[in-house]
Amino acid sequence: xxxxxxxxxxxxxxxxxxxxxxxxxxxxxxxxxxxxxxxxxxxxxxxxxxxxxxxxxxxxxxxxxxxxxxxxxxxxxxxxxxxxxxxxxxxxxxxxxxxxxxxxxxxxxxxxxxxxxxxxxxxxxxxxxxxxxxxxxxxxxxxxxxxxxxxxxxxxxxxxxxxxxxxxxxxxxxxxxxxxxxxxxxxxxxxxxxxxxxxxxxxxxxxxxxxxxxxxxxxxxxxxxxxxxxxxxxxxxxxxxxxxxxxxxxxxxxxxxxxxxxxxxxxxxxxxxxxxxxxxxxxxxxxxxxxxxxxxxxxxxxxxxxxxxxxxxxxxxxxxxxxxxxxxxxxxxxxxxxxxxxx
Amino acid sequence: xxxxxxxxxxxxxxxxxxxxxxxxxxxxxxxxxxxxxxxxxxxxxxxxxxxxxxxxxxxxxxxxxxxxxxxxxxxxxxxxxxxxxxxxxxxxxxxxxxxxxxxxxxxxxxxxxxxxxxxxxxxxxxxxxxxxxxxxxxxxxxxxxxxxxxxxxxxxxxxxxxxxx
Numbered sequence: 032x033x034x035x036x037x038x039x040x041x042x043x044x045x046x047x048x049x050x051x052x053x054x055x056x057x058x059x060x061x062x063x064x065x066x067x068x069x070x071x072x073x074x075x076x077x078x079x080x081x082x083x084x085x086x087x088x089x090x091x092x093x094x095x096x097x098x099x100x101x102x103x104x105x106x107x108x109x110x111x112x113x114x115x116x117x118x119x120x121x122x123x124x125x126x127x128x129x130x131x132x133x134x135x136x137x138x139x140x141x142x143x144x145x146x147x148x149x150x151x152x153x154x155x156x157x158x159x160x161x162x163x164x165x166x167x168x169x170x171x172x173x174x175x176x177x178x179x180x181x182x183x184x185x186x187x188x189x190x191x192x193x194x195x196x197x198x199x200x201x202x203x204x205x206x207x208x209x210x211x212x213x214x215x216x217x218x219x220x221x222x223x224x225x226x227x228x229x230x231x232x233x234x235x236x237x238x239x240x241x242x243x244x245x246x247x248x249x250x251x252x253x254x255x256x257x258x259x260x261x262x263x264x265x266x267x268x269x270x271x272x273x274x275x276x277x278x279x280x281x282x283x284x285x286x287x288x289x290x291x292x293x294x295x296x297x298x299x300x301x302x303x304x305x306x307x308x309x310x311x312x313x314x315x316x317x318x319x320x321x322x323x324x325x326x327x328x329x330x331x332x333x334x335x336x337x338x339x340x341x342x343x344x345x346x347x348x349x350x351x352x353x354x355x356x357x358x359x360x361x362x363x364x365x366x367x368x369x370x371x372x373x374x
Numbered sequence: 375x376x377x378x379x380x381x382x383x384x385x386x387x388x389x390x391x392x393x394x395x396x397x398x399x400x401x402x403x404x405x406x407x408x409x410x411x412x413x414x415x416x417x418x419x420x421x422x423x424x425x426x427x428x429x430x431x432x433x434x435x436x437x438x439x440x441x442x443x444x445x446x447x448x449x450x451x452x453x454x455x456x457x458x459x460x461x462x463x464x465x466x467x468x469x470x471x472x473x474x475x476x477x478x479x480x481x482x483x484x485x486x487x488x489x490x491x492x493x494x495x496x497x498x499x500x501x502x503x504x505x506x507x508x509x510x511x512x513x514x515x516x517x518x519x520x521x522x523x524x525x526x527x528x529x530x531x532x533x534x535x536x537x538x539x
Contacts, residue, residue: 110407150500154430161438165410168442172403172449180449187446191439198434211427211501 045146046127053126057284058088064334071338098273103174106270110173115275118166118282125159125289128152130214132302132319144302144319145214152213153205156293157198160248164190166282167250167267174270182266185256185345192352193247193254199360200240203367204230204297213293217301226305231298236363238298240356245290247352250283252337256345291329292322299325382422389415401455406444413437425499 032040062077062085069076078084102111129152130145149155164187171183205211207230208219222228231238247254256266263269268279295301302318304310310318343351388411395408413436421429508517 149426151426151430154427154434158430158433158438161434161442162414164438164442165445168445168449169407172445180452184446184449187442187449191442191446194438 041142042146045142049126049146050123053123053285053288054281056288057281058092060284060288060330061091061280062088063330064337067331067334068338071335092277095274095277100273100275101270103176103270105175107173107175110169111270112275114166114170114173115271115278115282117169118163119278119285121159121163121166122282122285122289125156125163126285126292128155128213129289129292130217130296130301131292132322133316135319143214148212148214151211153201153211153216153297156289157194157201160197160286161194163282163286166279170271170279171267174267176270178264179267179269182263182269185263186250186267189250189254189256189348189352190248192349193244193356196240196352196356196360197244197248199357199364200237200244201297202360202364203234203237206364206367206371207233213296214301217296217303220300221303221307223307225303225307226300229298229300229303234298234363234367236359237367240360240363241294241298243351243356245294246333246336247348249286249290249333251287251333253340253343254348255342256348287333288326288330291326291333294329295322295325301325378422382419385415385418385422388412389419402453403445403448406441406448409444410437410441413441423499425504427501427504428499 065087066076066078066084076084077087080086080090102108127146128149130143130148132144134141134143167186167190168183171179171181171186174180204216208216210216210219216230220229220233226232250256268276271279302322304317304321309321310316392408392411392415396405396412399405399408414433417429417432417437420432507513
């Protein structure tokens with residue numbers, strides 16, 4: 032094989048593996064979320080299918096497959112079908128540029144645990160997340176239903192408002208690393224004191240802004256206004272059934288995992304160990320484990336939030352986004368810029 | 375045909391085709407969707423030209439931010455399919471045809487005059503290079519002036535919208 036063919040083969044294998052790992056993580060997440068939420072609310076949650084209910088996602092999947100697919104008579108057929116597809120495509124596009132660990136040594140060569148190490152990795156994620164709103168907007172508009180339309184409108188307004196602070200919260204970390212490349216930002220957090228060099232301490236304000244904006248960006252409680260079931264009957268996906276509904280759900284979970292992974296990379300040192308001595312255990316680099324631990328903690332945090340906080344009111348949401356988060360993010364950028372310029 | 379050329383022609387065709395849909399479509403929402411496809415295809419072409427930074431900015435600014443506002447307004451007003459306007463008179467049509475001919479001639483001149491040379495070797499418009507150029511004395515003034523202009527437009531829009539009747 033020529034070197035180009037080898038590279039293409041490696042890339043194809045990576046895409047296949049990451050795609051399926053994320054599909055598996057998605058079904059695991061639906062189970063974990065329901066169980067954890069149940070425990071937080073003094074319930075048991077799904078525990079009947081398989082040991083501890085672990086096969087519940089399989090049962091759910093089979094059920095969704097055999098459900099009737101309903102398209103409302105007044106719906107705009109093409110857009111109605113295209114919307115879930117667009118949502119899932121944008122969700123999976125973003126995972127391509129996130130590094131999940133250092134390199135692994137396989138078949139006599141170092142293979143980075145990342146599909147594409149883009150020069151503009153952070154910006155790419157930002158671009159994809161700005162496109163991901165279209166899936167929701169199209170879904171809400173195409174169904175030709177007042178609840179879905181309101182859900183779509185809300186989500187476009189919300190994601191648009193919080194995207195700005197999301198992007199601005201990264202700028203501090205980017206300036207400290209001097210690069211848009213995510214792996215560079217991870218490496219810039221390495222140091223002799225381990226976790227004291229991580230960006231959640233060096234960029235405390237930026238991290239807080241990221242936490243809030245990211246939760247809003249993936250429409251999780253307390254920012255789940257687009258699908259507020261009490262007022263909008265589940266918002267943009269009211270009219271969806273069967274696998275199209277499953278695709279919209281999947282997109283939401285994959286987005287959540289992306290946000291957790293990006294947070295781990297940009298603010299928690301990615302695959303770096305909290306204590307440098309623990310980076311290698313028994314002669315093996317365990318960076319991937321550290322990364323998964325951080326990502327898992329992020330996902331747990333999202334579920335914890337959902338079990339704890341009530342939903343924002345719409346005016347509070349807009350007020351908080353524009354008058355609190357954006358100024359804070361700007362302040363963080365200015366302070367970091369001064370530090371970078373005068374240190 | 376190399377892989378690169380094949381990818382280029384695919385995205386160029388997508389950009390042109392969706393641009394035609396933007397103009398020819400009578401439903402404003404479809405036009406907006408088609409415009410998003412055009413902008414994303416253009417971004418891919420920028421990427422092929424070895425300029426990932428411009429490619430990503432194209433999506434962030436135009437496809438991601440501006441088009442969301444377009445769609446937001448279209449959905450908020452619940453715009454329906456537009457019926458063809460009645461008449462229009464032969465004089466209007468003649469003017470339109472004349473202007474169209476001028477535009478076609480301009481495109482033709484540019485296409486004929488354009489060199490077929492490949493990009494200079496080693497050309498790679500990285501983020502760093504774009505930033506150095508943008509903040510160099512040649513462009514700094516224009517760049518900053520543009521941002522003030524946009525701010526003025528924003529303040530003006532808010533002032534107009536807030537005016538008590």
